[in-house]
Amino acid sequence: MSVSILDAGDAALTIEFGDAIDRGLLAAVNALDAAIARRQAEGGLAGLIETMPTFRSLTLFYDPLATGREALLAELQPLLAAAAHAAPAPGRHWRLPVCYEGEAAPDLAEVARTLEITEAELVALHSGTEYRVYMLGFLPGFPFMGDLPEKLRLPRRATPRVRVPKGSVAIATGLTAIYPWESPGGWHLLGRCPVPLFDARRDSPALLAAGDRVRFVPVGADDCRAIEAGLRRGELDPLDWLHADAGDRVMAQDGA
Amino acid sequence: MTSHAALEIVAPGAYASLQDGGRRGYRRIGVPWAGVLDPRLMRIANALAGNAEDAPVIECFDGGLQVAVRGGALRVAVAGDANVEVDGRDGRRNLPSWRSVTLAEGERLCIRRMARGRIAVVAVAGLKLPAVMGSASTYVRAGLGGLDGRALAPGMRLPVDTGDGVDRALPQPPLADAGPIRIVPGPQAGHFTDEALQTLLVSEYRVTAEADRMGIRLDGPRLAHRGAAEIVSDATVPGSIQVPGNGRPIVLLADAQTAGGYPKIATVITADLPRLASLWPGQALRFAAVTADEGASIARASEAEMRALLATIRPLLPDGVDLAVLYGANLVGGVVHALAPEYRPLPFEQAGDERSPRP
Numbered sequence: 001m002s003v004s005i006l007d008a009g010d011a012a013l014t015i016e017f018g019d020a021i022d023r024g025l026l027a028a029v030n031a032l033d034a035a036i037a038r039r040q041a042e043g044g045l046a047g048l049i050e051t052m053p054t055f056r057s058l059t060l061f062y063d064p065l066a067t068g069r070e071a072l073l074a075e076l077q078p079l080l081a082a083a084a085h086a087a088p089a090p091g092r093h094w095r096l097p098v099c100y101e102g103e104a105a106p107d108l109a110e111v112a113r114t115l116e117i118t119e120a121e122l123v124a125l126h127s128g129t130e131y132r133v134y135m136l137g138f139l140p141g142f143p144f145m146g147d148l149p150e151k152l153r154l155p156r157r158a159t160p161r162v163r164v165p166k167g168s169v170a171i172a173t174g175l176t177a178i179y180p181w182e183s184p185g186g187w188h189l190l191g192r193c194p195v196p197l198f199d200a201r202r203d204s205p206a207l208l209a210a211g212d213r214v215r216f217v218p219v220g221a222d223d224c225r226a227i228e229a230g231l232r233r234g235e236l237d238p239l240d241w242l243h244a245d246a247g248d249r250v251m252a253q254d255g256a
Numbered sequence: 257m258t259s260h261a262a263l264e265i266v267a268p269g270a271y272a273s274l275q276d277g278g279r280r281g282y283r284r285i286g287v288p289w290a291g292v293l294d295p296r297l298m299r300i301a302n303a304l305a306g307n308a309e310d311a312p313v314i315e316c317f318d319g320g321l322q323v324a325v326r327g328g329a330l331r332v333a334v335a336g337d338a339n340v341e342v343d344g345r346d347g348r349r350n351l352p353s354w355r356s357v358t359l360a361e362g363e364r365l366c367i368r369r370m371a372r373g374r375i376a377v378v379a380v381a382g383l384k385l386p387a388v389m390g391s392a393s394t395y396v397r398a399g400l401g402g403l404d405g406r407a408l409a410p411g412m413r414l415p416v417d418t419g420d421g422v423d424r425a426l427p428q429p430p431l432a433d434a435g436p437i438r439i440v441p442g443p444q445a446g447h448f449t450d451e452a453l454q455t456l457l458v459s460e461y462r463v464t465a466e467a468d469r470m471g472i473r474l475d476g477p478r479l480a481h482r483g484a485a486e487i488v489s490d491a492t493v494p495g496s497i498q499v500p501g502n503g504r505p506i507v508l509l510a511d512a513q514t515a516g517g518y519p520k521i522a523t524v525i526t527a528d529l530p531r532l533a534s535l536w537p538g539q540a541l542r543f544a545a546v547t548a549d550e551g552a553s554i555a556r557a558s559e560a561e562m563r564a565l566l567a568t569i570r571p572l573l574p575d576g577v578d579l580a581v582l583y584g585a586n587l588v589g590g591v592v593h594a595l596a597p598e599y600r601p602l603p604f605e606q607a608g609d610e611r612s613p614r615p
Contacts, residue, residue, distance in 0.1 A: 011555070050281045
């Protein structure tokens with residue numbers, strides 16, 4: 001894996017591991033991100049403000065008054081080689097409910113027709129796959145997840161929607177996502193997830209993080225409404241859908 | 257001053273919002289920094305108001321902001337080359353910007369229009385706003401910061417914890433810098449033809465009407481991609497110059513999304529981004545290339561200039577008399593002739609503020 005250092009102005013630089021959507025690149029990005037966080041926790045990398053992991057690169061934002069490109073790169077050098085050969089971290093494992101019915105699934109029928117499969121097959125394929133969160137972006141808390149089964153890959157809609165409802169579960173190209181907010185959007189809407197993906201009051205406002213594993217669990221429209229009501233009343237917590245299986249690194253959060 | 261004063265928004269003008277230095281640490285979950293587009297104006301306005309340098313302020317564009325004082329006197333300060341008008345008990349009076357003014361109950365302050373640049377920043381002494389994810393900056397898209405995450409609207413009241421103090425002025429406002437906007441080529445300059453970067457550096461570009469806190473679309477010669485006008489999404493930064501398939505550059509600002517799939521030919525340096533953000537639609541600009549290290553040197557020099565400028569801020573007597581001018585005039589009788597019309601002469605004994613230097 002070749003590593004390139006790209007200039008992003010006088011206050012940021014991008015460490016690029018490749019230019020594809022690929023699990024190996026994701027592992028390298030997440031490993032470097034984690035190594036940098038550990039280094040910072042030990043008091044290193046002074047002047048580094050934050051990092052931004054993407055599909056294939058990690059961007060470092062720094063204060064040019066407190067540090068410089070050369071100083072940061074010198075300290076990063078030993079971390080780069082290790083990251084490039086890192087195995088994927090286990091990642092947290094989520095099982096998120098999705099209603100694939102009725103008005104929650106406006107594009108389900110059309111997508112099934114286009115792919116020449118039944119709606120039931122479409123739901124089974126989409127919910128039968130474990131996805132990885134590649135990165136968050138586009139909107140606060142918006143997870144780009146992959147990879148979709150080959151059979152489900154479609155280009156974006158020719159005409160994007162002006163209004164995609166909050167919670168919509170969508171697919172396009174090789175990816176799937178959940179819209180945390182109402183927004184314009186060009187992906188195909190297969191269902192609705194009642195669990196909120198972003199809450200500024202939480203210590204960690206985004207529910208999902210890069211590297212997490214996600215599986216969708218089909219629920220009926222009534223169950224979906226019941227979950228929403230439970231969340232509103234505070235009887236349910238979004239962390240309830242964090243699945244504790246062997247190898248998960250965030251066992252502590254599973255007490256809820 | 258009473259302790260229950262509030263500043264009411266009578267009219268917000270264009271894109272007015274509450275901003276501070278911005279929200280750091282959440283780009284990884286898709287939350288941009290937000291924050292003032294011109295941090296220098298925030299720092300000057302807050303220093304004039306007696307606030308911490310990065311306290312929340314009102315940022316407004318193109319004039320039109322109108323605020324009124326409710327429940328007691330309070331102090332506001334305006335940074336930016338704005339024509340300011342105060343509508344009070346004694347009728348209307350014009351006020352220079354780059355100073356603070358203590359407004360009485362019921363008085364209104366209005367940013368009439370901008371003499372230069374689009375942006376004015378109004379600091380309010382003692383303005384208190386809760387920090388949401390570490391910042392009071394409004395980011396409307398996610399309902400964060402400001403007052404309940406909303407843009408400023410008529411009737412909103414900003415709570416103020418007043419403290420006593422003096423009005424202050426910046427004697428020599430920052431000079432206009434008409435030099436080129438400096439950029440560091442990359443991160444994806446290689447996705448463009450060799451001519452594209454040259455074109456960007458030698459041509460004149462104009463700010464279009466599509467300019468807001470997210471970004472500025474520029475009009476000028478098109479920049480040709482070497483291949484597809486698409487990359488696998490990676491991080492954007494404030495100042496990224498992204499170029500979609502139509503070849504027209506877009507400069508991303510504080511509220512821009514944190515990642516994008518268009519190649520980025522270059523990045524505007526930190527020190528020059530506020531200057532670009534304050535250009536009016538239709539205004540022309542040119543770019544010049546620097547290295548990342550040169551950009552960092554410019555950032556350090558710019559910070560040193562800023563600190564020197566802040567150090568020149570000096571107190572005014574309660575009615576606007578400039579103490580330094582008084583000392584300079586070596587006055588005994590307490591009457592000054594050489595002051596600007598709105599600086600009403602005042603005998604020294606009426607200047608009761610403890611923090612004012614005394615003769």
